[in-house]
Amino acid sequence: MKRRLAVAVDVAVRRGAAQRLADGSHTLYDRLAAGLTAWVSAGRRDDLTGYRAALGPLLRLALLCTLAYGAYRAARAAPWVMWLAAGAWALAAWRAAAPDEEPVEDPADTPNEASPEAPVKAAVALLREVLRDRPAVHLSEVLAHLQEHGQGKGWKVADLRARLEALGIPVDPKVKLRGVPTRGVRAADLDRHFPTGETSSSPTQVDAA
Template structure:
C-alpha cells in the first residue's frame, strides 16, 4: 500500500460527501421554489386569474436567476465567495443526525458492508427490491427519518452501490431499485501471513 492511498481515499470521501450534499440541497431548493410558486394560486378565483400569482412568482424566480447570472458574468470574482458558500450549504444539507445512521454518506467499507447486509435482509429470497421498500424498512427501525427515496438513492450511490432505474418487485411496476446481482461483495478481513510450518526435524 502506497503512502498516497489514505489521502486519495479521504479526498474521494470528501468529494462524494459534497456530491450527496449538493443533490440534497438542489432538491430542497427546487421543492421550496415549487411550493412558493404554488402558494401564489388563488382558490377564490377561476381560470387564468387564479394562477396569475403563480405566473408572477415564476417570473420573479426567472428574473432572480438571470440577475445572479448577470452579476457573475459582470464580476467573476464573486465566484470566490459564491462557491465556498455553496459547498458549505451542501455539506450542511446532509444534516447531523442522519449521517450517523445505517446509510452513511461516507464510503467507508464498514458502512458499506452494513448497508449491503441490510439490503440482503430486505431482499430475502428475491432478486430485486424497490428503494421505497428499503426506505420503509429503514424507517421501521427508526432510521432515515424524514428521508425521501432520492435521499436514499444518493447515499447508496455515494457508497458505490448501484441503483437500477427500472426494477420490478412484488408485482409492482418498474421503478428505481437495487438488484441482488449488482450488490458489491462484503469486505474480507486482511489475511495475516501464514506462520512458518513447525520443523519436524528431530
C-alpha cells in the same frame, strides 16, 4: 441489530468530504426547489376563477425569471461574483449534510469484531432480508424498511444509494418491478459480489438469537 446496521452504513460513508458536499448539495437543491414551488403556488387566488386566479403564480414566476436573468448579467459583468456564490453554496451544502447528532452506541450493542468488512456484511444481510426470495428490490423499499424500524430518519433514496455504493454494493439504475424502472439492487449481483457463505446471517436471525 437494525440500529447497528444503519449506524455502520452511515459512519462508513461520512469519511468523505466530497461525498458530504454532494449530499449537502442534493439537500439544498431539494429544499430550494420545494420552497420556490410552494411560494409560486401560494400566489394563486382561491376567491377568483379563470385566468385571474392564475395571475399571482404567473407574476411570481416572472419575478423569479427576472431575478435569475439579473444574476446571470451580474455574473457576466463581474465573474468574481460566481466565486462568491460557489463558496456560499459549498458552505451551505457542507452544513446541510452535517449529522443531526453523533450516534451513541450502547456497550451491550457494540459488535465484538471491529473488522472493516463488518459494515459491508451488515448491509448485505439487510438487503437479503428485504429481498427474501425475489430477484430484485427497489431502494425505496429498502429505505422504507429501515425507516419502519426507526432508522434512516431524513434519508432520501439518493442518500441510501450513495451509502451502498460507498460500501461496494452494486446498485442498478434500472431495476424494473411492477412495470416501474428505478434504482435498486439485484439478488444476482449480491450473489456474484458477496457469496452467501461470506456474509453474516440476517438481522432477524441475529435478533432472534
